[in-house]
Amino acid sequence: MTSIRTTPPKTATAPADGVPSKAAPQLRELVFGAARAAAVRAAASLGVADALGERPATVAELATAVGAEPERLGRLLRSLACCGVFAETEDGRIAHTEMSRLLREDAPDSLKYICLWCTEPWTWHTWPRLDEAVRSDTCVFDEIHGKGFFTYLHEDAPDSARVFDKAMTTSSRQSAAELAAFLDLRGAAEVADIGGGQGHVLASLLEKHPALRGSLLDLPQVVANADPRLRDGGPLASRARLVPGDCRQEIPVRADLYIIKNILEWDDESTRRTLANVVAAAPPGARVLVIENLLDNSPSMRFTTAMDLFLLLNVGGRKHSSDSLVTRMTEAGLSVTGIAPVNPYLHAFDSRVPG
Numbered sequence: 001m002t003s004i005r006t007t008p009p010k011t012a013t014a015p016a017d018g019v020p021s022k023a024a025p026q027l028r029e030l031v032f033g034a035a036r037a038a039a040v041r042a043a044a045s046l047g048v049a050d051a052l053g054e055r056p057a058t059v060a061e062l063a064t065a066v067g068a069e070p071e072r073l074g075r076l077l078r079s080l081a082c083c084g085v086f087a088e089t090e091d092g093r094i095a096h097t098e099m100s101r102l103l104r105e106d107a108p109d110s111l112k113y114i115c116l117w118c119t120e121p122w123t124w125h126t127w128p129r130l131d132e133a134v135r136s137d138t139c140v141f142d143e144i145h146g147k148g149f150f151t152y153l154h155e156d157a158p159d160s161a162r163v164f165d166k167a168m169t170t171s172s173r174q175s176a177a178e179l180a181a182f183l184d185l186r187g188a189a190e191v192a193d194i195g196g197g198q199g200h201v202l203a204s205l206l207e208k209h210p211a212l213r214g215s216l217l218d219l220p221q222v223v224a225n226a227d228p229r230l231r232d233g234g235p236l237a238s239r240a241r242l243v244p245g246d247c248r249q250e251i252p253v254r255a256d257l258y259i260i261k262n263i264l265e266w267d268d269e270s271t272r273r274t275l276a277n278v279v280a281a282a283p284p285g286a287r288v289l290v291i292e293n294l295l296d297n298s299p300s301m302r303f304t305t306a307m308d309l310f311l312l313l314n315v316g317g318r319k320h321s322s323d324s325l326v327t328r329m330t331e332a333g334l335s336v337t338g339i340a341p342v343n344p345y346l347h348a349f350d351s352r353v354p355g
């Protein structure tokens, strides 16, 4: 962010040539964003999209299928249809749209768990304290719960932890194939995915490169539910090592390539310690690939800037710009050798450990 205008132009909200300004209705809609998010969450929790097939259904049929009160379900669906999530046919039935299909659990590109994760109960306690987070340097989530986000998830909110892991697996699954296609792994025999979630990215890489071996490091409760392909008895188990741990404490893994994808989004001290631990564990010349959605160069600034605030609240973290990531990697002693898009939303920062 380079500059912020402090005095808006006088014409900012004035009607132009008799055309009523859209500013007031737009602002009213904006402050009702919570109603939109809650409506998507309710539809996902009720399983409405899963209950609706390719043939349009009446609200009554859907209400029976999901165990809802028909008149109220109709109100929920009307509100969603206004935004393009479901549509009402001329004879008053409910039909799928491109967006409502994404709420189906069995959709190949399903966003069901991402929608649930972004609207989990704890989010509704943290958003009202955004002004506090902006005013101070405290982490709102830690203040409310007296413990860090991941500790809270695993100690106090196991259902939310499961939603989070499924959401991460969904987004990994969607980017894993692109990452496997993007990555040139010539010369790499050992890869380590740090904070690799349930291991979808690692499994995709091991499947694509039959001689490659790999380690998955994540929190113990996450690694315990790793992708079955990587676990004992799984087809990739003989080439996979599961490493439960805390990457801010230690990274007990030697590899030629370290992948750090969507991890360096927490507080700066955690980022500093994680990168320092990678540098300490890696052999000289090892490759370190940091993969992130950026605040610059993003085709979805509305999503990325919202996620930036979400991270500020729950982990005292942030989304990065190219410059801020390069600065942190360089400060850790890494030589950044290139930045390339993996897909329109993700960028890979390639670097080497000195030596």
Ligand SMILES: C[S@@+](CC[C@H](N)C(=O)[O-])C[C@H]1O[C@@H](n2cnc3c(N)ncnc32)[C@H](O)[C@@H]1O
Residues within 6 Å of the ligand: 150, 168, 169, 171, 172, 194, 195, 196, 197, 198, 217, 218, 219, 222, 245, 246, 247, 248, 260, 261, 262, 263
């Ligand atoms: C945003 S997710 C990213 C997961 C995966 N890399 C991906 O891109 O899909 C963050 C991951 O960091 C893990 N994590 C959080 N704190 C950690 C820690 N201290 N040590 C290791 N992993 C951690 C979480 O369990 C989660 O899997």
